[in-house]
Amino acid sequence: MKETAQKYKRQTASRYLPVGAQEITSKIMEAESYGVSTKHDGHFYLLSYDGKKATLTNHGGRVIDDLPLLKEATALLKGKCKTVVLAGELYLHKEGGRTRSFDMTAALDDKSTNIYFAAFDLLSLDGEQVSLDIKALDQKLNTVLSSGKSLHAVKNSFVESRKDIAALYKEIVEDDGQEGIVVRSHNGPTYKIKPLITLDAVILGYAEGQGSRAGMLKEVLVGLCVAKDEYILLTKVGNGYSEEERKNLLKELGKKKVDSGYIEVSGSNVAFTMVAPNQVVEFSCLDVFGENSKGVISKMCLSYKDGTYTANGKQPMASVISPVYVKMRTDKKPDTNDAGLSQITKIISLDINASEKLDVKKSEIVSREVYVKISKGAKMVRKFMVWKTNKEATGEYPAYVYHYTDFSAGRSEMLKKEIKVSDSKKQIEEIFAAEVLENVKKGWEKVKS
Template sequence: MATKKNKKPLGKGFVSEIGSIEDSTLAAMLRGYKSRVASGYRALTKEEIKGAISPGKYLVSPKIDGELWFLIMEGKDPWLGNPNGRIISGDIPLLKEAATLSNKFHDRTVLAGELFAVVENDRARVGDLKSAMGGGEKADAGRLGFMVFDLLEGGDKKKQAPFENYTETFATIENLLDGGKRIQSIRTDTVGTPGEIESLFDELVENGKAEGLIARDQGTRIYKIKPSFTVDMAVLGYTEKTGDASQVRSILLGLMRADGQYQVLSGCGNLKTEDERKALMKKLQPLCVGSSFRHASGSGEMYHFIRPEVVVEIKATDIQTENSSGDPIKSMVIKFDENSWTPVCPLPSASLLHPALERVRTDKQANETDIRFSQLLERVVVQNPDQKVESIELPASEILRREVWSKSTKGKKAVQKLVVWKTNKEKETPNFSAYVVHWTDYSPGRKDPLKKEVRLSPDKKDATQIAEKMIEENIKKGWEKVV
């Protein structure tokens, strides 16, 4: 299945470049697995277990801190592939062990699991895996292990995928890998109550033996249970709550790189009570500055950028460095100079899961110590964190459509405006959508006179449909087109 080009040594074996899986059907299966399964996860903390999980049968496993790979069993020449199409093959101890088990498998079998590096007297961490796979011919491939938790295709002589439920799936995995040392089925406990899951959390996670738990019910629900953690971050911008501009709807968060520039990390809309949202608005609104960089929230509003003076403590349940397709997450590095923000370039980054505001840190400042980017590196591996930051010139946007309507009522003129533009930047950085549809609604007699709606679109056809729907919903009798 592997291409021969750019195959590099991994100890006595080999690791191939991204896109090396020639079987397009298999490559699509591996790539799609992560997005399909990840979309079904529900992230919880220990404190949320009893409120979110009902009594019933659950299969609970420790979460191994490694990387998602797949063991492909085809005859006596097994190999490992990942969602990006990289391949590990050849004289690797865990693959040699897999070959000894090959007579148990029925046709081609694809097993999903966590590739990790064995560490003495400590639990595995993804950084250990990176270390073990580095060094080319000197790589310590003998430390590689593989914990299997799912079966996508094939099976044993008696049963093959698809299976009726996860209990049946896992029983087949256990049968296939019985006696394995470097390749094993993940430890799995069958429990019936949330209290038993809490006990396993105490045993495995709080005692430092695992980074979290995975709990599967007998249907399709999968719970990922991990300890929450906090990160101190700078507030880079905010959006207003629809219908009440005195409240902050969401804040844009960033961390400072070693060179003093900021990297955009995440938005956060979990900001507690209305009073706290109003207090935050009073703190942030006076700090507004210009920005040639634009960033939209998840709901489509454009962030108002501010001076980086407010530091907040953010609680999250997890950090991800790859998206659901297995591609590295990148985010924009931006520079604050002369009271304005400018984009620099997108670099490898991370995303916080379920961020929530804990408090404003009045005791901390926006400096390279208090809001350092390396806070992430204490928990995950970000590709090339010290990569040199070089500015890029982004293409200019192109306005495709601009229409304005007005209406006079009781001597006051109301205005509505539609603007559609092509960014011409979607190939340069993932932070830009291909098309933007912007609607402005100004009514001087309204409590909140100015309202805006921003919609992002991947193509011109979709942008046109959004624009036409906005016109249909907003332009009624009495509105006169002026542009």
Template structure:
């Protein structure tokens, strides 16, 4: 296995992200991560009886750690993450793994949770992993453990993922039967969803696990974890097209230790019509300038507001990596009373799942205490959370294409417009796409007069292909190009 760089980790070595140069190995790791990520379904504890299907089930505790992969081959062992980090050398967990490696032939790749034993009576927390790996040669690596839960490659066949999960689990359970720090996850077979509440109460409510992983006989993997709330500052909003006096989506942020506000996510689950109108009435008076533009998922640009309103949001889970293993990043901004918002730089963060507005917190201030970023750190580990955000000068975007068409029907003029530009920022900041296309469709006779669509592309060639499809699908007889 080819590796780049590296720093001491106890008597072993930790190689940073992107260090694993074996393309075939990394393809296996990333393909598995994408496939598993797409198979997961998050379920709230109170939805167990109505949201889980496909009995019988295999149920295991959700270990609060990081997804890593154990690679064993010809007496050697290494731990690999989906973004190309690697741990090698005489780390206790790998010494144990090398003994296992002597029992197998060829390459075996096992997925599991890298965790760190708690120093107290509490269960392991994801933040414990970073703590145990800090300190270089003095790192507390003896605390690290690996809870295996799936066989990715080898042991049974060249393609074990084509076999039943029960077969894969039995294989790694047998292989790791004598392990101390290296074990297969304890899994209980149950025949009915009615048995899940008792398991949840025992393992999760009892403080033994972060949640439950429920694998159905149909292949769906359910993740059942307690919900939690986060206090965030409202940074902006979009309006409903059909009712401009109602908020459609909120742009929300968390306050970092240095005072910058980092975008935490969007929330469109805001309650009924009256709640949305009340939000609009309050936020419209707080509108302010912003040199940073942020689109919602519908393509509408957020209208920025002064950071004065705090909201309590309920979420089911947090994810610090995208499906391809890259660290999730979002923009940190600075607010000035006179000039408004401006972007400072993108920093690591976490994506939240299923956000729901609970209430407005008029008893809290939008500051480094009331809306502090550290609220999410009990649930996930975010890198560089205490680092100061350094402002970077980014190059200007370049418009590559701008075309407008009009069509007159019964005296009314409809307009369609395509604008495509190169951001010139993607090589500097991965949160920016290389190319962006914006399609505008206006017709005063429709129930929703203004429609927008935003698409991104990694190359100019693909951008032009997307533009051609948009034109082919939307510009028919009667439309005239005017620019």
């Protein structure tokens, strides 16, 4: 059943299209009809009945067989079918209130009678796979689960226009305060519609644009503060800036460069320039989630000490959908109170006690060349170096790193650095050769290593 849950999560549940409330009439495709239901804020599970007993299985392989709702499920399904597999949301029921996924962990430990299962799909019935349109599926689910209390089908409202969807969103989310709605179109995509989420995060690094966008910010790397001088990576924010903001932010962040023993690569495959963690940015996103089709999401946790970042290992963390820059928060501090992990754990549950230590192996230098030049009595140094990290198996480091250092005592910015990465030895050697050719001209003398 674990494999079935993984396949369903990967092929179906994880492919729900996120849509903002303001995008309902523009991003949802026209269809013959739509089924609209309240989004239950819980945990995805498959409920299976083998003719004797009902059990729950998630895509991570967890099996639950001792909840009160499973006793009801066994009694309800006995006599109605020989076997059945249902996909749905396991949630903590609150009469007249909104469900919250982070409440589920404690409720599962307590085997609460308020844990309900809302079925939204039927995978198989009496050993045969089921494929039905949205109305026929709704009828079948309600027939199989009729008279159920803690086990029930999601309640669908069937409408024919996107304006009707917008009206239901207002009623269910804006007026009733629920998390969101799920829209299943007739023989088409499934959409997840929720209010925009805003988060405050610490800027840890930045990447500059290339080509016509040179001199402007491309994106920032942000994280959340988990303890004093410790930050866990969250996402990269590259949209929402005006051109003026891109120019000003790049100039401002360029003054805050620091060293890092950890390398994170930007969307354009260029290493982020890391900066001192002293600025907070507000951004919006469509959704926050802690699991994907591969299982629990983990991200790197970094320590910042003496002007350098050090990687501590991966910890469970969330990912976000469609992050968009809102504004800089000069009124907030880069600490656990203003830019902390609690912003995420208020939305979803994380196993914050779990961590994954890195098997950190020593790097080895592949190529190194140093050149000096004296100009107007001032010494200039240019150093080119490539090293093999021997850490690529962790999935958190590239195989090869090229590092360029340019020092000139006569410049206002005396020290300049550049980093490029690759998983190909041939490519990194080509980068090294091209950089030496471009930056070493007449007058430079090679220093013996």
